[in-house]
Amino acid sequence: MRTLSVVLLSLLVWGCGQQATTTESASATEALAGGQSNVKDDDSQQDVVKIAVNSPDHTTLVAALKAAEYVDALSNAGPFTVFAPTNAAFDKLPAGTLETLTKPENKDQLRTILEYHVYVGVLSEAMIQDGMTLNQVSLDNVTLNKKDGKITVNGANVLGSARGSNGIVYIIDAVLLPPAK
Structure with missing residues (x-):
């Protein structure tokens, strides 16, 4: 049971990391496509x-x-x-x-x-x-x-x-x- 918990926890952590990377890549692509005017200013x-x-x-x-x-x-x-x-x-x-x-x-x-x-x-x-x-x-x-x-x-x-x-x-x-x- 302990091994199964470790495996599930590892998959959960790995899966969250993958999702964040995909979102960041999509945001970066959108920013590049929009040009400088798409960059958010302070x-x-x-x-x-x-x-x-x-x-x-x-x-x-x-x-x-x-x-x-x-x-x-x-x-x-x-x-x-x-x-x-x-x-x-x-x-x-x-x-x-x-x-x-x-x-x-x-x-x-x-x-x-x-x-x-x-x-x-x-x-x-x-x-x-x-x-x-x-x-x-x-x-x-x-x-x-x-x-x-x-x-x-x-x-x-x-x-x-x-x-x-x-x-x-x-x-x-x-x-x-x-x-x-």
């Missing part, structure tokens, strides 16, 4: 995408990021400085512009516009100098101005900022459009 340190996702004033930006398949890129380690237009900023675009840009056939154009809002590196407010230029991910420059504590980027007003785990988000009141090529 809520106290949200990445730049999660900052936008959790802002009711940036639903249009989040929809554009998804349409351009740019969420994973901005969920990576960074560091990034993102100039994030508000919903009201997108509303200022000519009628039909956003609808046209979010069509699948215009994904590359939309992505270029979004890349014009991203700088690789963290640029704190203290680092910003009047007349400073930044070369954005789109390979085009933006100009920052700072006067009396107010910051603008290509004329768009910076309304506030939020630090994330992989960079900083500056909230702006206009959509930045790259120069025509």
